Amino acid sequence: MANKIPNVRLNTGFDMPIFGLGTWKSKPGEVTEAVKNAIDVGYRHIDCALVYQNETEVGAAIQAKIAEGVVKREDLFITSKLWNTFHKKDEQTKKILEIATIKPAVNQVEIHPYLTQVKLVEFLKSVDIAVTGYSPLGSADRPWAKPEDPKLLDDEQLIALGKKYNKTAAQVVLRWLTQRGIIAIPKSVQKKRLEENMNIFDFALSDEDMAYVNTFERNGRGCHLAWNNDHPDYPFHAEF
Ligand SMILES: NC(=O)c1ccc[n+]([C@@H]2O[C@H](COP(=O)([O-])OP(=O)(O)OC[C@H]3O[C@@H](n4cnc5c(N)ncnc54)[C@H](OP(=O)(O)O)[C@@H]3O)[C@@H](O)[C@H]2O)c1
Structure with a gap:
């Protein structure tokens, strides 16, 4: 639907x-x-x-x-x-805002329940920059994933939360993102999942459940950019 x-x-x-x-x-x-x-x-x-x-x-x-x-x-x-x-030399958001003649409209960063980015999202909203959450489903197919890495969509607590709403863990995660006003861009090449992932605008998570998903935070960054760790601006995000 x-x-x-x-x-x-x-x-x-x-x-x-x-x-x-x-x-x-x-x-x-x-x-x-x-x-x-x-x-x-x-x-x-x-x-x-x-x-x-x-x-x-x-x-x-x-x-x-x-x-x-x-x-x-x-x-x-x-x-x-x-x-x-x-690009010209990398700049962090605050530095860009100080010098830019064209204000950025969107900042695309990794966001999912294991990396909630609450403070960054708050900051970007305060300066009227929209936020896109990439790897919203935890990017299990990222090339450098190790077999022992936790898989977000296998999280028993998320699956249980989904059952409460008659939704899958993926739908709960995508609803949690969009309900926070974050643009979500899940990747799938499977038709059934393309439809499943989109079917999130016919229900809402309660305030308590929104806050509950925020507690899953574990600094679980999948896209770490560690190959740039000698760059002066590494890790390219503020430590809140
Ligand atoms: N700006 C950046 O630096 C940056 C970095 C990373 C990602 N991105 C963007 O963000 C997009 C999404 O992130 P991502 O590709 O890293 O990962 P993701 O969307 O979090 O996860 C994709 C994985 O989840 C599977 N999947 C999709 N729907 C599912 C469902 N309903 N149930 C179970 N598994 C499901 C996909 O498999 P199937 O395809 O087999 O369904 C794939 O293995 C990227 O494709 C890209 O456009 C941007």
Whole structure:
């Protein structure tokens, strides 16, 4: 069932759907089908990047769906990202705000129940910068995951919480993010999961359960950028 996806109004005046499709690790041979399926079931926001090495195949899906008349280009919010070597010197958010002539509209950072980012989200809201939560499902397929690493979606407490709402652990996590006003971009190449992940706008977590999920915090960062640990700004996030 396709639920209506709310928008987040950016400080640029544009609206960004609070829910979209992640495409990192989606193989070139499978991502075209995944994006087509996602558009068919109602996704209107696709998160891409040059470094994912599949933008041509994502583009082919978008082009096909526009040609079929399923969507118009202006119906879609497409995110891309320059790789770091195309940027000027890295700056943290506060430093950027001090010198930037164009204020950033969105900060995309890792957020899920094991890395709740409560203070960073609070700060970004206070300066009118929207937040996208990447790896919202814990990114179990990240290439450097070790077998002993905890898997967010296997968390018994999340599964139990889901049962209370007749939802899966993934749906609880995605609802918790979007209910905080955070844009969520779960990746899947499986049609059933594309639909499952989107089916989160027909229920709400209670205030107590929102706070309960926040207690899962364990500084569980999956994307650590440790290969840049000699950079003066490493780890590229404030220690709150
Ligand atoms: N800016 C950045 O530096 C940055 C870094 C990381 C990620 N991102 C963006 O964020 C997106 C999402 O993050 P992510 O790809 O790291 O991980 P994620 O979305 O947290 O998790 C993806 C994994 O969860 C599985 N999955 C999806 N839905 C599921 C469900 N309902 N039940 C069980 N498993 C499910 C997927 O498998 P299947 O595909 O087989 O369903 C895949 O293994 C990326 O694709 C990318 O667009 C950005």
